[in-house]
Amino acid sequence: MPSLRLIEVDFPIRPVSEESVREKNIRHGHISTLHIWWARRPLAASRTTALAALLPDEPHRREIFLRLVRDLAPWEAVQGKNSELEKARALIREAFGGRPPRVLDPFAGGGSIPLEALRLGCETHALDYNPVAVLILKCVLEYPQRYARPDSVSVLPLPSSKPRSQNPTLPYFPGKGDGESQAGESPLLRAVRAWGAWVLEEARRELQPFYPPDPDGSVPVGYIWARTLPCQNPACGAEIPLMRQTWLAKKDNRKIALRLVPNRAARRVDAEIVEGQAIAFDPDEGTVTRAHVRCPLCGGTIDDKTTRRLFREGKAGQRMMAVVLHHPKRAGKSYRLPTARDLEAYHAAETALEKKSAELREKWGMEPVPDEPTPLGGGPGAERAFSVHKYGLTRWGDLFNPRQQLALITFADKVRQAHAQMLAQGADPEFAKAVVTYLAITFDRLAAALNTLCRWQPAGEKIADVFSRQALPMVWDFAEPNPFGGASRSWEELFADTYNVCLHLSHIPPLFPNPHPPIPTVTHGSATALPWPENFFDAVLTDPPYYDNVPYSDLSDFFYVWLKRTVGDLYPDLFATPLTPKSEEMVADASKAGGMENAMRRFENMLTQAFREIHRVLKPNGIAVIVFAHKTTEAWETVITSLLDAGLYMTASWPIHTEMQARLRAQESAALASSIYMVCRKRTTEEIGDYTRVRREIEARVRERLAQFWEEGIRGADFFMSAIGPAVEVFGRYARVEKLSGEEVTVAELLEYVRKVVAEFALERILQGAELSGVDPLTRFYLLWRWTYNHARVRFDEARKLAAGAGIELTDHWGPGGLVAKDGEHVRVRSPMERAKDPRFAARTEFQTMVDAMHRAAALWSENRIAELREHLAATYGENETFWQVVQAASEVLPEGDKERQILQGLLYGRRSYTRGPSQLSMWGN
Numbered sequence: 001m002p003s004l005r006l007i008e009v010d011f012p013i014r015p016v017s018e019e020s021v022r023e024k025n026i027r028h029g030h031i032s033t034l035h036i037w038w039a040r041r042p043l044a045a046s047r048t049t050a051l052a053a054l055l056p057d058e059p060h061r062r063e064i065f066l067r068l069v070r071d072l073a074p075w076e077a078v079q080g081k082n083s084e085l086e087k088a089r090a091l092i093r094e095a096f097g098g099r100p101p102r103v104l105d106p107f108a109g110g111g112s113i114p115l116e117a118l119r120l121g122c123e124t125h126a127l128d129y130n131p132v133a134v135l136i137l138k139c140v141l142e143y144p145q146r147y148a149r150p151d152s153v154s155v156l157p158l159p160s161s162k163p164r165s166q167n168p169t170l171p172y173f174p175g176k177g178d179g180e181s182q183a184g185e186s187p188l189l190r191a192v193r194a195w196g197a198w199v200l201e202e203a204r205r206e207l208q209p210f211y212p213p214d215p216d217g218s219v220p221v222g223y224i225w226a227r228t229l230p231c232q233n234p235a236c237g238a239e240i241p242l243m244r245q246t247w248l249a250k251k252d253n254r255k256i257a258l259r260l261v262p263n264r265a266a267r268r269v270d271a272e273i274v275e276g277q278a279i280a281f282d283p284d285e286g287t288v289t290r291a292h293v294r295c296p297l298c299g300g301t302i303d304d305k306t307t308r309r310l311f312r313e314g315k316a317g318q319r320m321m322a323v324v325l326h327h328p329k330r331a332g333k334s335y336r337l338p339t340a341r342d343l344e345a346y347h348a349a350e351t352a353l354e355k356k357s358a359e360l361r362e363k364w365g366m367e368p369v370p371d372e373p374t375p376l377g378g379g380p381g382a383e384r385a386f387s388v389h390k391y392g393l394t395r396w397g398d399l400f401n402p403r404q405q406l407a408l409i410t411f412a413d414k415v416r417q418a419h420a421q422m423l424a425q426g427a428d429p430e431f432a433k434a435v436v437t438y439l440a441i442t443f444d445r446l447a448a449a450l451n452t453l454c455r456w457q458p459a460g461e462k463i464a465d466v467f468s469r470q471a472l473p474m475v476w477d478f479a480e481p482n483p484f485g486g487a488s489r490s491w492e493e494l495f496a497d498t499y500n501v502c503l504h505l506s507h508i509p510p511l512f513p514n515p516h517p518p519i520p521t522v523t524h525g526s527a528t529a530l531p532w533p534e535n536f537f538d539a540v541l542t543d544p545p546y547y548d549n550v551p552y553s554d555l556s557d558f559f560y561v562w563l564k565r566t567v568g569d570l571y572p573d574l575f576a577t578p579l580t581p582k583s584e585e586m587v588a589d590a591s592k593a594g595g596m597e598n599a600m601r602r603f604e605n606m607l608t609q610a611f612r613e614i615h616r617v618l619k620p621n622g623i624a625v626i627v628f629a630h631k632t633t634e635a636w637e638t639v640i641t642s643l644l645d646a647g648l649y650m651t652a653s654w655p656i657h658t659e660m661q662a663r664l665r666a667q668e669s670a671a672l673a674s675s676i677y678m679v680c681r682k683r684t685t686e687e688i689g690d691y692t693r694v695r696r697e698i699e700a701r702v703r704e705r706l707a708q709f710w711e712e713g714i715r716g717a718d719f720f721m722s723a724i725g726p727a728v729e730v731f732g733r734y735a736r737v738e739k740l741s742g743e744e745v746t747v748a749e750l751l752e753y754v755r756k757v758v759a760e761f762a763l764e765r766i767l768q769g770a771e772l773s774g775v776d777p778l779t780r781f782y783l784l785w786r787w788t789y790n791h792a793r794v795r796f797d798e799a800r801k802l803a804a805g806a807g808i809e810l811t812d813h814w815g816p817g818g819l820v821a822k823d824g825e826h827v828r829v830r831s832p833m834e835r836a837k838d839p840r841f842a843a844r845t846e847f848q849t850m851v852d853a854m855h856r857a858a859a860l861w862s863e864n865r866i867a868e869l870r871e872h873l874a875a876t877y878g879e880n881e882t883f884w885q886v887v888q889a890a891s892e893v894l895p896e897g898d899k900e901r902q903i904l905q906g907l908l909y910g911r912r913s914y915t916r917g918p919s920q921l922s923m924w925g926n
Contacts, residue, residue, distance in 0.1 A: 003057070004057040005679075006056065007052035011048075015070045016044060016070070017713075018657075019044040020045045020658045022075075024042070026075050031111060034498060036445070039543075039549065043115065044074070045656045047116035047120070048070075049625050049656075050625070053541065053625050053679065054096075055091060079504075102125070103122040103539045104127070104536075105125070105540070105543075106127045107128065107610075108522075111136060118520055125537075135571065136441070138437065145510060146434070148186045148507075149187075152188075157431075158190070189502055189503060195436075195439060196495045200492065203411050204484050210346070211485070212341060212342075218327045219325065220324065221325065221326050221486075222480060222481050223479070224478075225319065225452070226243050228240060231295040231297065232306065236267065241260065242476035242477065243287050244476050245285070246283040256273065258272075262297045271337060273337065290304060291308060320343065322335050323338055349403035349406045350403070357405075369408075373579075374472075374557075375557070376591060385472065385554070386471065399451045400450065407450060415436060445494045446491060447559070447562050448465040455477075456479035462488040463481050466558070524574060528586075528613060530613045530616070537622060540625075542626055547587075552587060556580055557580055560580045588600050603638075612646040615682055622682070624679070625677055626643075633797075637748055643678075643732070649732030650729045652725070654679075655714050655721065656677055676721060685735065689731075689738070691738060695753065698731065701727070701729060703761060706723055724751065727757075751801075755805035763783060766893060767885055768889070770882050778813060779851040781819075782819060785829045787893040790898070791898075792828065793827070794826060795825060796810075796825055819851060832858035857873060858903045858904055878914075
């Protein structure tokens with residue numbers, strides 16, 4: 001039996017969770033600002049779990065080690081030189097006999113996990129199937145380490161001409177000669193800084209006329225556009241600007257909106273900008289909702305099918321609606337309507353595009369504006385994230401208007417020219433490739449902002465880039481940034497991020513400060529066929545994909561098509577295909593697998609094979625930490641079955657909050673706030689377990705861990721998911737678990753049992769000492785639902801399993817008057833006020849369950865029908881103390897500000913006036 005690691009015994013969940021959530025707001029130097037990657041794990045969670053997985057569990061030093069893990073969770077703890085980080089690196093080397101442990105992430109993605117392994121002094125290996133991810137990993141792991149030393153290059157290529165403009169607020173405009181080094185700069189940083197400035201100035205020289213400043217010196221930082229459709233009313237025919245809303249600024253002390261003005265005489269829709277009290281309309285109401293269009297002129301409508309058809313037929317246009325300005329000598333932004341000068345500049349860009357495209361087509365040997373096809377979209381799997389194709393945006397270049405196309409191919413050309421000039425100066429080709437890759441990375445982020453799918457955010461008065469969520473949905477009104485505006489989404493702002501991340505990464509010390517320290521390796525390959533021998537790694541730390549959560553390859557095609565045009569010739573192996581390779585991608589995409597069932601089966605087979613490969617390359621005493629964050633039991637059943645089939649078993653699991661509560665939309669979503677970090681080992685026994693005994697072991701282990709998780713603040717759906725790990729810790733120790741009949745116990749049966757254990761434990765804590773046996777099953781279900789999901793809609797199968805854990809059959813309780821409402825494939829639990837509007841519930845005179853009686857009482861109280869309330873309580877549970885404990889518990893599990901919570905609290909506060917029992921804050925827990 002290998003010696004235990006710290007993470008298998010204890011882990012500081014709460015402080016790590018707090019830092020992981022806080023990290024979402026950290027920008028300066030964080031790798032999330034280097035390049036977009038989806039579902040990237042927080043660095044705090046990645047760093048601390050890696051450290052706890054590599055440190056031994058020594059009882060006499062356990063608290064010291066746990067304190068070290070806590071101390072290294074904050075972002076600030078790893079900035080610059082840090083004695084605690086050096087202590088961690090030394091302790092890890094000590095645990096591995098004086099050598100750095102060899103660590104692999106076979107699903108490395110955006111690089112969070114391997115970066116933190118590198119920071120902790122490990123020999124780090126990162127693999128990914130996606131070429132875009134591989135390029136990001138090289139910029140995060142390989143290049144900063146390879147070129148961090150002053151003597152790492154013999155020739156430092158720098159531009160021969162200095163930038164025309166100097167901006168001292170940005171790190172790559174140094175205010176001194178480009179050939180001079182700034183404090184803390186490596187050769188890589190000096191070159192990146194200088195060439196980033198050169199690309200900007202060269203592009204500005206060509207493109208500035210197409211973004212003219214105002215006569216008073218105000219600089220346009222963005223243009224707000226609306227797509228348009230012709231009204232289908234033959235008597236009207238006006239051009240309808242499609243806008244989801246018309247706010248320009250929406251802050252507590254600043255309200256500005258665009259008012260659409262019907263001009264019936266001219267048969268067109270005009271606009272004006274209004275502020276403050278002059279906004280006598282609702283700017284939240286636009287002209288289009290879910291592809292249903294309303295004409296402001298005649299009131300005619302266009303249905304969604306017709307809208308899509310008109311787009312496909314080329315009937316859609318675009319119209320500039322407003323210009324966003326910033327004056328260098330004044331704070332804040334101003335707005336005005338577009339002028340003839342704005343439109344002339346735009347049309348001039350259309351003309352210039354033709355000439356520039358012809359020039360680059362000949363020079364590059366490919367179409368400068370990407371002509372590769374966009375994803376078809378639709379369907380039940382990962383492909384559902386895309387809708388642009390059905391609106392006629394069938395090629396990637398269609399996502400950019402002509403001025404955006406011109407700007408992007410011009411910047412791309414300057415990136416390529418920078419590389420050519422570096423080589424002409426005699427630079428090492430590998431160093432020149434590294435420098436230009438950072439320029440291409442910045443270019444990618446510019447493309448993510450400079451397209452027709454970017455929304456204007458009136459709350460922050462800024463532009464959101466195209467991937468504000470993991471999809472490419474259609475956008476009706478969009479914001480076009482000025483790449484030279486110096487503000488949000490300009491090259492200056494984006495390149496400052498690149499420089500700051502590169503600076504941060506360059507300061508991570510090498511494994512050994514010798515002349516030739518080992519460099520992290522980045523490999524392009526499949527996790528199902530790892531290119532390393534057996535028993536090679538001390539640890540595997542990874543975050544695999546989850547079914548159809550993120551369509552990585554289709555999303556990254558957005559960047560792939562542009563990277564082909566900037567650095568594709570420098571990485572021929574990565575950019576050999578028209579789009580990202582997809583044949584071995586581990587994502588459930590029904591459109592590529594002949595249906596969702598096939599897609600899921602394919603994913604499950606590949607996941608099992610990937611876990612087998614982890615098992616193969618992991619040393620016998622090695623440890624694996626695998627992150628999983630899916631909310632459905634079916635997904636958990638798959639991942640656990642795959643682990644067990646691969647010969648891996650869990651020794652510990654820890655739920656770590658990784659998402660901000662604001663993102664979870666707690667009132668409407670069943671999304672998880674936590675990711676489960678599963679600690680795994682190679683199973684070395686073939687022992688068969690008896691299910692009766694194993695169940696007792698499972699219940700004891702689950703209850704032990706749940707008590708800890710409860711104290712750590714884990715709640716709701718996360719709490720149910722967090723219980724799976726402790727159960728599998730016991731279950732997975734055996735080669736198989738059998739019933740008395742000899743029949744093997746399945747993972748599905750295990751999870752069903754775990755739900756019952758968790759439901760009982762949670763109810764005991766929710767009811768805080770109330771007699772559980774006195775609470776009927778439907779009321780238990782109601783309390784569990786509100787505690788777990790609040791008011792969310794949940795897939796039927798998940799709802800059914802929660803109901804089974806509470807001891808009810810879900811289908812017995814929906815329909816007219818019932819507690820449960822079915823909405824297609826989803827289920828939700830009705831509120832008291834919703835049920836009060838149902839005639840069948842309102843007509844009821846007998847109440848067999850506490851929740852039904854409670855809902856009637858809450859409805860009567862909210863309508864101030866106190867006499868009827870007294871009668872109702874006297875005939876039901878008014879004198880039953882457990883009933884009032886249930887009301888109290890229900891009010892407490894609902895979030896602050898919730899209407900149902902307020903009604904239940906009002907019912908409790910008035911208890912003395914309509915019952916003979918004690919007042920609301922009785923003798924249990926208050």
